Amino acid sequence: MKRSVQMAVVGVGHHGQHHVRILSEMKGVSLVGVADINDKRVSEVAAKYGVKSFLDVREVINHVDAVVVAVPTSAHVEVALPFLEHGIDVLVEKPIAASLLEADQLLSASKDLDVLLGVGHTERFNPAIAVASPLIIKPRFVEVHRLGVFQERSLDINVIYDLMIHDLDVLLALVSSEVVSVEAVGVAVLSKNTDIANARIRFNSGCIANVTASRISRDRVRKIRFFQEDSYVSIDYAAQQVEAYTVLSQDGRSVIKGGSLDTKNEEPLVRELRNFVESVQMRRPPLVSGLSGRNALDLATKIEEKMTIG
Numbered sequence: 001m002k003r004s005v006q007m008a009v010v011g012v013g014h015h016g017q018h019h020v021r022i023l024s025e026m027k028g029v030s031l032v033g034v035a036d037i038n039d040k041r042v043s044e045v046a047a048k049y050g051v052k053s054f055l056d057v058r059e060v061i062n063h064v065d066a067v068v069v070a071v072p073t074s075a076h077v078e079v080a081l082p083f084l085e086h087g088i089d090v091l092v093e094k095p096i097a098a099s100l101l102e103a104d105q106l107l108s109a110s111k112d113l114d115v116l117l118g119v120g121h122t123e124r125f126n127p128a129i130a131v132a133s134p135l136i137i138k139p140r141f142v143e144v145h146r147l148g149v150f151q152e153r154s155l156d157i158n159v160i161y162d163l164m165i166h167d168l169d170v171l172l173a174l175v176s177s178e179v180v181s182v183e184a185v186g187v188a189v190l191s192k193n194t195d196i197a198n199a200r201i202r203f204n205s206g207c208i209a210n211v212t213a214s215r216i217s218r219d220r221v222r223k224i225r226f227f228q229e230d231s232y233v234s235i236d237y238a239a240q241q242v243e244a245y246t247v248l249s250q251d252g253r254s255v256i257k258g259g260s261l262d263t264k265n266e267e268p269l270v271r272e273l274r275n276f277v278e279s280v281q282m283r284r285p286p287l288v289s290g291l292s293g294r295n296a297l298d299l300a301t302k303i304e305e306k307m308t309i310g
Contacts, residue, residue, distance in 0.1 A: 002236045003028075004028055004029065004030050005028060005029050005030070005033055005065050005066055005277055005280050005281060006030050006032050006063065006064045006065045006066075007023055007029055007030065007032065007064055007065065007066050007068070007277075008031070008032055008033045008034060008035060008054070008060045008063065008064045008067050008068075008217060009023065009031075009034050009035070009067070009068045009070060010034075010035045010036070010057055010067055010068065010069050010070065010071060010079055011035070011036055011069060011070035011071035011072075011079070011093075012034050012035075012036045012038075012042055012045045012058065012070070012162060013036075013041075013070065015070045015120075016034075016036070016068070016070035016071075017106065018047060018269055018271065019068045019269070020034055020045055020049055021049075021069055022049075022162065022175075022253045022267075022269060022270055022273050023068070023273060024049045024258050026270075026273060026274065026277065028278075029277055030279065031049065031051050032051060032052060032063050032064060033044050033051050033052035033053065033054055033063060033064075034049070034051055034052075034053055034054070035053070035054035035055070035056075035057045035059075035060050036053075036054075036055070036145070037055065039236065040208055041047045042054070046301055054310060057079055057080065057082075060083075061082065061083065061086050061088065062075055062081075062232045062273060063281075064088060065088065065089065065280060066088060066089035066090065066116075066276070066277075066280050067083050067088060067089075067090055067091070068090075068091045068092075068093075068120075068273075068276075068279040069083075069091070069092040069093065070093045070120075071093075073093075073095055073097070073098050073157055073161065074098050076092055076093075076096065076097045076098065076106075077097055077098070077102040077105055077106060080092050081105060081269060082107055083108040083110055084106065084107055084110055084113060084115050084117065085113065086218070087113055087115055088115065088119070089115055089116035089117070089118075089143045089276075089280050089288070090106075090110075090115070090116070090284045091118040091119070091120060091272075091273075091276045092106070092117070092118070092119055092120065092167055092293075093119075093120040094119055094120050094121050094122075094166070094169070094289060094293065094296070095119075095165050095296065095297045095300065096293035096294055096296075096297055097163050097297065099292070099301075100206070100234075100297060100298060100301060102249050103293065103294045103297055104294070106199070106290060107181055107290045107291065107294060110290050116276075116279055116280060116283075116285065116286060117289065117290035118275075118276050118287075118288055118289065118290070118293075119288050119289070119290060119292060119293025119296075120272060120281065120285035121165070121166060121169040121170075121288045121292070121293065122165060122166070122174060122268045122269055122272050123166045123167070123169070123170055123173050123237055123268065124169060124170060124272075124287060124288050125268040125269070125271035125275065125287070126235075126237050126240060127240050127263050127264055127266050127268070127271070128235045128236065128237060128239075128240045128241060128242050129170060129235065129237075130264055131242045131261055131262070131263050132233050132235050132244070132261075133173075133241045135175060135226075135231065135233050135244055136174045136175075136226050136228075136233060137231075138205065138207075138228060138229065139174070139175055139207050139226045139227065139228050140206065140207055140208075140228060140229065141207065141208055141209075141210075141226075141227040142171065142208070142210070142211075142221070142224065142225065142226050143224070143225045143227075143298065144167045144171070144206065144207075144209065144210065144211040144212065144225075145212050145221050145222075145223050145224075146164060146166065146167055146211075146212070146214075146221070146222050146237075146250040147213075147216065147217035147219065147220060147221040147222075148163060148164050148215045148217060148220055149216075149217060149218065149219075149220065149293070150190055150195075150215055150216050152293075154272065157193065158186070158188075158193035158194035158195075158197070158304070159186070159193070159194050159195055159196060159197050159213050159214065159215050160194065160197050160199075160299075160304055160307075161188070161300055162202060162217055162305055163213040163214075163215060164199070164211060164213035164215075164292065164300065164303070165296050165297070165300045167209070167211055167213070167224060168289065168299045168300055168303075169292065169293075169296040170224065170250060170295045171201070171211070171299075172211050172292070172296060172299065173292070174221075174226070174297055175203050175205065175207050175209070176201065176205075177203035177205035178204040179201055179202070179203055179204075179299060179302070180201060180203065180204050180286070181201075181202040181303050182200070182201055182202075182230065182299075182303055182306045183199065183200040183291070184197060184198065184199040184200070184303045184304075184306045184307040185197070185198050185260065186198075186307045186308060188301075189216050192214055194307070195214065195215050195216045196212075196213070196214040196216060196271070197212070197213050197214075198210070198211065198212045198213075199211045199256060199303045199306075201212060201299070201303075213236075216234070219252045221233065221238075221251060222236070222237035222238045223236050223237065230246055231244065231245060231246045231258075232244070232245045232258075240263050240265045241260060241263060242260070242263055243258070243259060243260050243261070244258045244259075244261055245257065245258035245259075246258055250280040250301065252301070272287075272288075275287050278303075
């Protein structure tokens, strides 16, 4: 039988509380505690789920096999590194760190001590992505729109690291080609950081991706479309729906066939946490490894560096 993994969640704000909710009910997991610097918040969450609360994250180390780190990005290295250095597996929310230098610190500790490091790029676990992935063979053009309404959180980072980075991770996984050039533009509208951004990414394969992310839109849109030589694949992340069309030769003429594909809806975060727990149990790399998280951050950084601000 697979061993039960002793886990804690560090950071129980908006995202962290979803991790707590899921882990508290997940088979193969014993949720032993939650940690946060906000005394009132961590006490309330701990009481709700019947687990121990910690104000000092260092006290968690002796109680767990693995942790989820869901603190603000600026604190990822400060919080996650001690766990890695003590041989404790870590799943850190995206982006992996505030800088490539800090990401490399986490990767180095993980490699040196043979500890698992996963990154919470949740869209990679979207059931629609799982269904569509085998159909993405050699994309030539990719169109991405991730639009959301303005919220008073995650404003410490710009929209590239807040929203667009989800799609950058998916692009790197599905296009499977080196990035050769980037053009970008961004506008700061309601915060001091960029709130809407567009990037044009060219890959060595010849594929071009046009990626738009906004956190100031009226409607929520999360879609990615892949155009290939003889086929078209459309993914609606939010609805977890996939449409695929292929050009076929029939009776000497070209016809288009396809439509909606069957997708079993499931909360992506459940799939992400299940994958991480199984990785801990089986001692295998998680689907979105620390290196994958570093690669997404690297592309996000390139986009930010190329950006002209409107």
